Amino acid sequence: MNFTLASEFESVPHAEPRQPWKNTKLTILRSVFSFTVAAVLAALIAQVTPLAGRLGWFVAMAFTFPAVMAVVAYKRGSRAMADQMVTGIVLIGFTSVMIPWVSIVATVISRGLKAFYVGFLTTDMLVNQPDDPLNMGGVSHAIVGTLIQVLLASVVAVPLGIIAAIYIVEIRGRGAGVVRFFTQAMSGVPSIVAGLFVYATVVVTITHKFNAVAGALALAILMLPTVARTAEEVLKVVSDDLRASSQALGASQVATTFRVVLPTIRSGLITAAVLGVARVAGETAPLLLTSQYFVKFNTNIFDGPMASLPTYIFSSLGVGTDNSVARAWAASAVLLTLIFILFTIARLFGGRNRKSH
Amino acid sequence: MNETIATDRTKRNADNLELSGKGGLEARDLHAWFGTHHALADVSLHFPERTVTGLIGPSGCGKSTFLRLLNRMHEFIPKSAMAGEVLFNGDDIYAPGVNPTEIRKRIGMVFQKPNPFPAMTIGENVLAGVKLAKIKVENKDDLMEESLTRAGLWKEVRDRLNAAGGSLSGGQQQRLCIARALAMKPEALLLDEPCSALDPISTLRVEETIVQLSETMTIVIVTHNMQQAARVSDYCAFFLSNGGPGRLVEADLTNNIFNNPRDSRTADYVQGRFG
Ligand SMILES: Nc1ncnc2c1ncn2[C@@H]1O[C@H](COP(=O)(O)OP(=O)(O)O)[C@@H](O)[C@H]1O
Numbered sequence: 001m002n003f004t005l006a007s008e009f010e011s012v013p014h015a016e017p018r019q020p021w022k023n024t025k026l027t028i029l030r031s032v033f034s035f036t037v038a039a040v041l042a043a044l045i046a047q048v049t050p051l052a053g054r055l056g057w058f059v060a061m062a063f064t065f066p067a068v069m070a071v072v073a074y075k076r077g078s079r080a081m082a083d084q085m086v087t088g089i090v091l092i093g094f095t096s097v098m099i100p101w102v103s104i105v106a107t108v109i110s111r112g113l114k115a116f117y118v119g120f121l122t123t124d125m126l127v128n129q130p131d132d133p134l135n136m137g138g139v140s141h142a143i144v145g146t147l148i149q150v151l152l153a154s155v156v157a158v159p160l161g162i163i164a165a166i167y168i169v170e171i172r173g174r175g176a177g178v179v180r181f182f183t184q185a186m187s188g189v190p191s192i193v194a195g196l197f198v199y200a201t202v203v204v205t206i207t208h209k210f211n212a213v214a215g216a217l218a219l220a221i222l223m224l225p226t227v228a229r230t231a232e233e234v235l236k237v238v239s240d241d242l243r244a245s246s247q248a249l250g251a252s253q254v255a256t257t258f259r260v261v262l263p264t265i266r267s268g269l270i271t272a273a274v275l276g277v278a279r280v281a282g283e284t285a286p287l288l289l290t291s292q293y294f295v296k297f298n299t300n301i302f303d304g305p306m307a308s309l310p311t312y313i314f315s316s317l318g319v320g321t322d323n324s325v326a327r328a329w330a331a332s333a334v335l336l337t338l339i340f341i342l343f344t345i346a347r348l349f350g351g352r353n354r355k356s357h
Numbered sequence: 358m359n360e361t362i363a364t365d366r367t368k369r370n371a372d373n374l375e376l377s378g379k380g381g382l383e384a385r386d387l388h389a390w391f392g393t394h395h396a397l398a399d400v401s402l403h404f405p406e407r408t409v410t411g412l413i414g415p416s417g418c419g420k421s422t423f424l425r426l427l428n429r430m431h432e433f434i435p436k437s438a439m440a441g442e443v444l445f446n447g448d449d450i451y452a453p454g455v456n457p458t459e460i461r462k463r464i465g466m467v468f469q470k471p472n473p474f475p476a477m478t479i480g481e482n483v484l485a486g487v488k489l490a491k492i493k494v495e496n497k498d499d500l501m502e503e504s505l506t507r508a509g510l511w512k513e514v515r516d517r518l519n520a521a522g523g524s525l526s527g528g529q530q531q532r533l534c535i536a537r538a539l540a541m542k543p544e545a546l547l548l549d550e551p552c553s554a555l556d557p558i559s560t561l562r563v564e565e566t567i568v569q570l571s572e573t574m575t576i577v578i579v580t581h582n583m584q585q586a587a588r589v590s591d592y593c594a595f596f597l598s599n600g601g602p603g604r605l606v607e608a609d610l611t612n613n614i615f616n617n618p619r620d621s622r623t624a625d626y627v628q629g630r631f632g
């Protein structure tokens with residue numbers, strides 16, 4: 001049988017790594033071929049039947065593509081045919097889901113670009129009217145306002161949400177059921193009600209003025225249930241063996257939770273925060289009742305209204321002229337981009353869960 | 358000791374074993390990578406039909422990686438790669454067009470930690486593979502009884518087939534996992550340290566099972582227990598890594614590996630002098 005001599009042990013014979021499980025060029029070629037044939041067939045079908053236009057072609061494609069994929073696999077047996085047909089159906093399904101998503105983003109970006117110039121990001125609307133020509137004025141005040149209010153809301157809601165989840169899952173306190181019930185109920189609160197609540201309890205009775213902190217509080221109320229529920233689900237996935245191993249080393253429950261459990265699910269907690277931010281970044285109604293809108297940046301977060309991108313969009317749309325509506329599109333594009341950048345940063349800094357060796 | 362394990366396989370006569378032949382499993386110049394980490398290099402080994410081969414060697418020398426290459430489980434790890442060939446009854450299981458799920462049906466696997474599916478009863482666990490792979494079975498009860506019997510568990514569980522799989526002891530759970538693998542009627546069975554979480558009695562029961570199964574199938578078992586390797590295996594393969602990729606040092610009849618190894622490192626290892 002086999003025997004490797006000791007002297008050979010140091011020299012590793014060369015071998016080229018390969019991944020035979022990955023799609024080969026042949027399978028990719030086959031798919032491209034199937035796609036082309038199916039596309040032509042679909043066009044023909046759209047010609048002779050009442051199906052019309054690009055949509056008609058796509059509907060026909062939903063049938064021809066999986067069918068052609070299956071036929072091309074005919075020689076490789078019925079299992080391969082079924083496999084290829086399902087692959088075709090999945091690709092069609094994926095495309096039909098992507099179309100609305102891509103078209104929303106494309107519409108916002110393309111319309112937004114019409115009103116966009118570099119100064120749009122660096123100037124405010126102090127000396128300009130929403131209806132002014134599109135080469136003056138901008139949303140710098142609204143960008144900063146959105147960042148401040150979302151950040152303040154996160155500072156309140158993310159720790160609170162995680163603590164609520166810890167209380168429910170780790171501490172399993174007597175009130176766990178009640179806390180869970182209320183966080184769940186809170187997620188059903190309409191955003192305008194959260195705004196009204198802060199308006200009544202903070203703006204009217206304490207500050208007597210619109211302000212950014214009130215806006216952030218309203219956003220925090222909306223963020224909290226999302227963060228708490230997500231964090232709870234992530235915490236539940238941690239195996240009890242891990243907790244037991246830590247506690248068996250003499251670690252307290254606090255140490256176990258903060259030094260072992262939470263670091264394990266770091267990327268899950270970042271997802272919780274990201275979902276929370278996603279929930280509120282575009283909220284308009286609660287801000288209209290709390291931080292309102294102002295044409296320039298307000299340095300005092302406790303005193304006076306503060307702009308944000310959603311309220312900027314709302315007020316520009318309200319003016320209703322061509323130029324002001326174009327401004328609203330541009331601000332929407334900025335808001336989309338801003339959220340995208342925030343998510344990317346969150347993923348870059350917290351995406352990796354496991355330490356690589 | 359348990360009477361039924363009468364044969365110490367080291368004393369099996371080499372003449373009774375078919376040393377070459379087309380059947381069984383064969384690795385040829387096999388390599389494995391995790392990303393750029395070269396974990397296993399240049400392993401060529403033949404596992405003849407109806408034999409048991411023990412894989413031994415210190416932790417981290419690539420035994421599990423090698424085992425997972427034999428039934429196409431390696432590719433589940435992102436960025437993994439391989440080189441070489443694995444022949445199963447003469448056919449390369451990594452050839453283009455080969456369906457990996459089909460290979461995994463024919464080459465069963467049992468893991469170190471007993472892992473019955475928690476949401477299923479004992480009976481459902483045994484038939485899980487059949488159900489998940491949508492295989493038509495004429496008589497499910499017969500298959501269940503046969504699999505559990507072959508795994509040496511039937512007598513212990515026949516009255517509680519509807520209890521949760523997790524309600525069994527560790528040793529019983531592991532035999533349940535073996536029964537689950539057997540219900541697929543595999544032609545080969547790969548076991549990765551199947552007894553390392555078990556008590557000695559359960560270990561003996563599992564070993565008995567393995568010896569019985571070897572009458573009908575090819576078995577490869579990773580073990581850190583030298584006595585176990587001696588008790589159950591016809592052949593032994595010794596793996597080692599010197600910081601680089603894991604290598605096969607030597608493979609031979611178990612008797613030779615234990616009593617007359619050709620490499621001094623094998624001798625040191627089987628006598629517990631390092632590793
Ligand atoms: N999932 C993985 N990702 C990266 N490296 C791995 C992975 N699994 C194993 N390895 C590496 O491959 C080598 C062999 O590991 P393994 O096959 O598990 O050894 P053994 O089973 O002999 O203890 C080790 O260096 C280990 O660090």
Ligand SMILES: [Mg+2]
Pocket residue numbers: 420421422549
């Ligand atoms: Mg291992």
